[in-house]
Amino acid sequence: MSDWYTTFANSGVGSTLVTQLGLPRPAVLRRYEPGQPLLPGPAVLGTAGEGRLRDTVDAVLRDAGVTVLTADADERPAAVVLDATGVTGPAQLAAAHDLLAPAVKRLRPTGRVVVLGDPPAEAGTPAQAAARQALEGLVRSLAKELRGGSTANLLLVPEGAEASVAGPLRFFLSGRSAYVDGQVLPVSPADVPAGADDERPLAGRVAVVTGAARGIGAAIARVLSRDGAHVVAVDVPAAGEALAEVANEVGGTALQLDITAPDAPRRLVGHLRERHGGVDVVVHNAGITRDKLLVNMDAARWNAVMAVNLQAQLDLTRALLDADGVLRPGARVVSVSSQSGIAGNRGQTNYAASKAGVIGMVRAWAPEFAARGATVNAVAPGFIVTEMTARMPLSTREVGARLNSLQQGGLPVDVAEAIAWLAQPGAAGVNGQVLRVCGQSLLGA
């Protein structure tokens, strides 16, 4: 499933037509492929404020073979990294402007801007908090100004979380974050294993993906398997034929299971224990919609959506936590939420409630997971081009797909990349967070 408009607008005839009609011409995004370098060109690195992460960032870039340029170099950068940790007041933000303005002007298409700052909540003075918070406004606005498939994101790094920076920084610079734009991601201190294998970061791990027979779930199964994991693909028995195909394609196994069945937690735990001795990665992706305006919605629609999208996630996760030794040390749970759970959506009170519930769930569970050296996070997709959205009326679909800074719908693989990255050892410092994969959607921004 591809975004036909993006493909068309970038073809020979399409490009001419699109220009003449004054239509937006969405860029072809830089998406990750195995063996790809972290960046297709050099990076500019600068600081505003004290810049306590400068050396960390410099090491990440050099380790990845990226040439680090000074702000005034002639060469066009593929990325600009601004270390704004330690800004004490608004005056210091001038340095941010001074670095970014010339560098961003020369930024190559599909470029990346990553700003690192301190969490505003932990500021010592109002002026400091103001400067820290200001970075958010800067990054979110810059993300809207960038063209050519470039993105801008902000990492919030508290004191003591330096070791947690490398993984998220690499993610935002790489093609794995193609459709993640205008986001603010807080990291926390964590034991991050050194020497991550970027080609097969999940080698030897067992990953469960629910709703894996098609759509985003099938893409998640493919990406996790590409990254080295053995995938246990779960879907309802009725979807078994497609599920078997996905499992065979990714060299994993198919488990036909309705996650809302009363004995589903017991069966899943038993299966993982008996067949794999445990599990490292759990992706709660299965989800359904039963749209109706609230006043017209019957109990069946409400209950079905809650059961699949929320209650099953709670029950399965609880059972995995309680089953001795099944959730392995360093385990990762990633829940698929939705933009609707953040912004709300007409006709989706049930769906949005369930998806907002998921966000509450991962936040509440984060400390318990952290205590086990594990993490639990949510990914909130925006408009993703799937068989489901392909059935929407053309105009609704085309408008929906373009209400974001990248002017296009995301692909299932974009959501999958974000999830697979959260499952990596290097993402240990991201816990209890909601990562939006929405191209900086205008909804709920």
Place this chain on the structure above:
Amino acid sequence: MSSSQPRRAAVLGGNRIPFARSNSAYAQASNQDMLTATLDGLVARFGLQGERVGEVVAGAVLKHSRDFNLTRESVLGSRLSAATPAYDVQQACGTGLEAAVLVANKIALGQIESGIAGGVDTTSDAPLAVGDDLRRALLELAGARSVGARLRAIARIRPGSLVPEAPRNAEPRTGLAMGEHQAITTREWGISREDQDELAVRSHRNLAAAYDRGFLDDLVTPYLGLTRDQNLRPDTTVEKLATLEPVFGTDDPAATMTAGNSTPLTDGASAVLLSSDEWAAEHGLPVLAHLVDAQTAAVDHVHGGEGLLMAPAYAVPVLLARNGLTLQDLDFYEIHEAFAATVLATLKAWESPAFCEEKLGLDAPLGAIDRDRLNVNGSSLAAGHPFAATGGRIVASLAKQLHEAGPGTRGLVSICAAGGQGVVALLES
């Protein structure tokens, strides 16, 4: 291995596609299509992509000439390693179980470590043969060297020779359909219409309940849009079945066998994964049960006066005696429901002192069984019976049932087959 006792083959699980009614969901699917899809479902369930399994053994009762090397061709089309050897077997309706016995025996002897046993049949895509006249004429035509000879060969073809011969579900030596044979046995043993209908209803209820509790979640993979057996009627009742007209033995005004208590023609396929305990452990696959022993028997339904489908009644006592068991030592019984009356006549024979003494040469009858342990997850009356696929369906689901019931649980599989044959096997968890 130092002991003379060979090791036992483990049953690790199975896969089948839902069984379809003839000329319906699978009307366009060939034997090879269905067997390949079934193997692929098994591969997905057990993570066997690219695996070189010791041997794949399967068969079909109704075969096209294009089904040459059917099992090997299906393996080549599947996700198993292309270096997996395979061969075809055929023992009528006993094919699937016999395939499992063959695989288990090689595992027991240490000749292979793992194997897949299967079976497939289609009554929708059944081979149509040309009549003998046309066949001779065509052979002559192919061999003709001159125009004249060719014309002479063509001239021999008459409109009447163009009518194809459909395969008949009839015994070659008696010309009687299987149902007609069973009707004779049904009458001999005095099996009532009510008992047959009740057994049929139970089969539907048990299979429906098995689906509802998720028992079939890891035994069946949907195929071509079909997610459950098409023949299954969860809400059928004895009253509804009582309204059906008899279809076999109708020369008798008291005929009892109807479409409701006889299995319909069906399309489908099944496969079972077997291995040594070591192979199972290496692959992280739990053992559901072991295939302990098996026995075949045959009766003379042509001249010997025995019922065509009664051979299992002879095979089971031999199997039990060899294993030092009584019929009541078994925890679960899977007796293939070719017809409801087949099951009932077999049970009645084992209860009959006369039959057990005269025909089986036993001092005492085998006795009655606890009916609540019979075909507990439904059988062929509800699921349907694609001939060669039935054995695999039963072995996999019985093994799972025994595993759920706990270690040391024993189960019997009994399957009657055309030609007066029977294949039976003993499983233990």
